[in-house]
Amino acid sequence: MNYKMVGQIIAPIMAVEAVFMLPPFVISLFDRDSRTAVAFLLTIAIIMAVAAVLWLWCRKAQKLFQAREGLVCVALGWIVVSLFGCLPFIFSGQIPNFIDALFEIVSGFSTTGASILQDVESLSRGILYWRSFSHWLGGMGILVFVLAVLPATGRGGYGMHLLRAESPGPEVGKLVPRMKQTAMILYLLYILFTLLNFLFLLFGRMPWFESICTAFGTAGTGGFSIKNNGMAGYSPYLQNVTTIFMILFGVNFNIYYMLMLRHFRSVLKNEELRLYIIVIVCSILFITLNIRGYYASLAETVRHAAFQVSSVITTTGFATTNFDQWPSFSKTVMLFLMFIGACAGSTGGGFKCGRLLLLLKTLRRNIRKVLHPQMVQVVRANGQVIDEKILDGTSSYLAAYVIIFIFSFILVSLDGFSITSNFSAVLACLNNIGPGLEAVGPTQNYASFGVISKLVLIANMLIGRLEIFPILALFSRSTWSHR
């Protein structure tokens, strides 16, 4: 393990976080909210001091950087950013408990949107901004941002290891030969879409501060709301805008890049995108049929069904209605959507449509193989043969996912809530959605869980966002051993 090289990457991550704390600091100053302003200033000072020490200590690092350094950088980077990111909550006294503050910020960065707050509207605007902004930064990834702004460093291709470890999906590749440019293209697209979303919301007469926070929450597919009743209080126009943008942010960003290059044919033929859209359309259809009569008009029914479906499949977690009160078929569909998640390479979480696709194709291949043992078969996606290594990786991802799910489920059960609550809580955290069913339903929150459960759920959120392996790598002895 090349500790110093890891330090060299974590230091700028911290500096980036400190810089991003300046806007909420300014907002607090503007609101004459001295307590919050001081909290942010203090946090910035602490981060910069620690980052400076780390930077000095790690100045002279060997250049050796391999997959395990990449995994550790990403895992530690996220943990460090979360630990420092929760300090403003504590210093400002608005979430005094450390575990609660950590839960809230991890939920933010991992774009989960699960909250321990009973009364969101009592928070100051600086804190609300920081909470929503953590979604935005966590959505595309902190390291990707660092890769985009930092000067392209020297010889190695270590950016590839970082991108692979942080970006979701079974197969992560660059858009253009240079890592820095790839990261910049991703962030520029991301900023452009967020800005569009913000303007559409503003056009629907949402106040500007709420528009910013909602756009951040939608873009990162996070789901922190700044209202106690979530999105329910907004006009149908605003809800529909959010529905559409949630779906857009759940699409692989490579698709937008291909659209930019006018490769329309390959976009149309993208199987993951097709699956994603089919699942959304079918779910909306089924749920609409199932919940007819619950709402006044068909238009309203479709609106709520569409909003909830896109909110859950993209793992955002906004809500316009309490889907916990829907009939059990609809709730089951929602649980299924929670598991699937968005497309690979999007800002959404979950198991990913792309993985599901590969898994189904592998299954079909293996069944055929039972019938025709001699037959040589390959798995194709988008017309290209998929490497066996990637198929293996997908299967083992599923195995790891299930094992982690079961362990977390058992640990969380100790708190004595109903099985549905616990099951959906773990599912909602591991897939970065936010609201689950019953005790953690859309109108509830996670405040009532005990310390151990909260820690387990915090771990679940990070594991889910970083797609299991970076965090698991931290616990492997061979990660820390000498070469």
Added chain:
Amino acid sequence: MKILIAGDGKVGAALTRQLSAEGYDLMLIDSNKQVLESSQEKFDIMAVCGNCASMEVLLEAGVLDADLLIAATGADEVNLLCCLTAHGINPNIHTIARIRNPEYNKQLYLMRDIFALSFTINPEKQAAVEIERLLKFPGFLKRELFAKGRVELVELEVDAGSKLRDVSLNDLDDVVHCKVLVCAVLRNGNAIIPDGRFVLREGDRVFVTAPTNTLAVLLKNLGIITRKVSSVMLVGGGRISFYLANLLQKSGIAVQIIEKDEERCLELAGLLPSTHVIHGDASNLAILESEGISDRDAIVTLTGMDELNIFISLYGKSCGVPQIITKLGRMDNLDILRSLPIGSIISPKELCCDTIVQYVRAMQNQTGAAISLHSIADGQAEAIEFQVDETTRHRGEPLKHIKLRNNVLIAAISRDSNTEIPNGDSVFDKGDTVIVVTSSKQVIYQLNDIFA
């Protein structure tokens, strides 16, 4: 600038390392997926797997908006087809093909026109030329030519008996009695661009610039006897041996080639009338002995196996052969190899890579581009030749008033037929050729880049 490299072999990998460090957008094409994966992990590049001569693969690699294609696969014909196809798709692309088959050697210029190649490169021939130059001046480990051959940069080793041992550079003139400049020193694997107070130690490898006509004086004053090489033994009968034997024959040097493949021996014997071709396995030392290795003035090991080359070179050293040149395909463990007495090291791959990098830099910067570029000190430093033109700053100012960047040194100024090893009062002016030595960490694209 976007560059496609077809063929991720030895040359491809060396080019990738160099060009990606210099900040170009690289796209690699190879049919071997594993090689591409490891390249992608090591360098900041993208890769496409497939046959580089197929249109589909070239299009996928983005040939339409690429500026340069370097075809360096194992087969000349594939390289040619690859360049031809790419040029057909994108007429503005520059193409460089590696052509190594000696049978095509004579038609190279014709082929450049027919296939619209910008440039062809033959690493083996280049290596042969390089070796021949070394053989003309025994005592130097490496020679680099600048300013149309008027300035040389030579590499020397400071051994226990050397007159240079423990000499500070300020006192260098008193020892060598001629105008030379130490522009880089390789000590313990690290390249240093020294100043006047620097003291040479045993084991240092010193890079010296000198006018070509003072080289003989330099060698004499250093106590290295220059005896003209009159007989050379080449071990291994590959392409380099063929080119080299051809060159040496012309200057009347007796050449012996030892090759273990009988058919190749016959072929060589047919091609090289005045060369002794010996059929035998060079790993069997008795053969070397019976062919009189100890009486040769020089031995050049050119087999396809690096280990064997090193071993035979070591044996040659123990037999007391005055000059030894070892060819290496891989330069990975240079630090270890340097500690062995295997004489000069020649790597066709590195030579080829230097030439292409020079071409790329010239493309990048049409005016004021480097005339030639040589990497020295295990690739840790570069010697670059520039022509001073009207855009160059600080013309006519004495060097002592010009502030240069760190780790940059002006090693020679060549004017008309005179070459000056510069001191503080030297000036350069329009039309002069200036040789700059710099550490490889910074990239110098044009002469104005050297000023602070």
